[in-house]
Amino acid sequence: MLADLGYRRPVSDHADQILDLEIKLAYQERLIRELDAHVRELGDRVIKTERELGELKQAVRTGGELPIGAQSEKPPHY
Numbered sequence: 001m002l003a004d005l006g007y008r009r010p011v012s013d014h015a016d017q018i019l020d021l022e023i024k025l026a027y028q029e030r031l032i033r034e035l036d037a038h039v040r041e042l043g044d045r046v047i048k049t050e051r052e053l054g055e056l057k058q059a060v061r062t063g064g065e066l067p068i069g070a071q072s073e074k075p076p077h078y
Contacts, residue, residue: 059065
């Protein structure tokens with residue numbers, strides 16, 4: 001719109017804008033890498049939790065001893 005009115009930005013403004021965009025892009029790329037690492041870590045934790053839950057369900061079905069809580073821990077005097 002302003003260009004239609006004959007307004008042109010100085011070349012230095014364009015260079016500053018490009019630099020600002022490059023800086024924003026660099027921050028976004030870093031954030032994406034960090035978020036990706038967090039998502040992968042959470043995915044690994046979910047897989048581990050699902051596996052443990054499956055083991056607990058199996059132990060309950062078979063009437064086996066549950067490997068958690070005070071039942072599986074020896075008293076301190078042992």
